Amino acid sequence: MKSRFIISLFLLGIFQSILTFASDEIPPYYRVASSDKSISELIPAVKNALTSANFEVIGEYNPGSNDDWYVIAFTRKDLQDICLKVKDRGALASVLKVGFVKKDGKTQVSFLNPMYLFYAYLMDEADTYKNQLTKVENDVKTAMNSVGTEMTGFGGGEEPDDLKDYHYMMMMPYFTNPVELNTFSSFEEGLKIIRKNLEAQKGNAVKVYEVVFADQEIAVIGVGLLDAEEGESHFLPIIGPENIAAMPYEIIIQGKEATMLHGKYRFALHWPELSMSQFMKIVSTPGDVEDTLEGLTEN
Secondary structure (H helix, E strand, O other), rough: HHHHHHHHHHHHHHHHHHHHHHHHHOEEEEEHHHHOOHHHHHHHHHHHHHHHOOEEEEEEHHHHHOEEEEEEEOOOOOOOOHHOOOOOHHHHHHOOOOOOOEEOOOEEEEEOOOOHHHHHHOEEEEEEEEHHHHHHHHHHHHHOOOOOOOOOOOEEEEEEEEHHHOOOOOOOOOOOOOOOEEEOOOOHHHHHHHHHHHHHOOHEEEEEEEEEEEEEEEEEEEEEEEEEOOHHHHHHHHOHHHHHHHHOOOEEEOOOOEEEEOOHHHHHOOOOOOOOHHHHOOHHHHHHHHHHHHHHHHO
């Protein structure tokens, strides 16, 4: 009897450990609602919800020019102030996104989980500013409750410490291994060149949003990849448009240098359930994105 009791306690301990481990994982996305309304009907509701929580909508577009996909990008001053304190491209974490996917007559509304992004991009500094960042996350969730109350995490999950040091597998790049796109004579020149190329839709790329911190010579530019053969309409159906709030891709200028997150890091981070076979089906995509964004930095 005593041995059965000890075994039961042991199994209970394992079970509780599993639950604790699972609860520590942070999902990359939250699903807000599965609605009978169209995307165009839901867009105003989402924008109103965000502005009511003092967020600023800074851009929106149809990824891949697909009417069944839509993304809204937003930010807030307190979030920007925190992210700018993290000098290694922390500004990338200052822009959050809501995604819409129309499928089987329903519109799925979801958003990129702020804390997932914060731990990945701000790393140890996410703990330093955890109270303020948690408030941002809670404000997003509260705002989106007016659109839908499902609030179900999806897309996989990672523990905070793993996000801080995330990479897909051995020999794959980390957040701290960005791709250097170009170096300019000045911050202003770099911004001017990229703006000009985006206005001309060079490489079938479009500007979705732009956040400029001129006094710190930092700019984050969200780029829609609309090329039919190499852009979003090519790779999203393969890896899953449900994670649409991962888009658009970003260029960040800091001082005279423009960089981007390596595709083998960024795609894996935003699609953590991606299998190796799926990854191999988009094996050329990280290079394609790099070529497009590099082209935008060339005069």
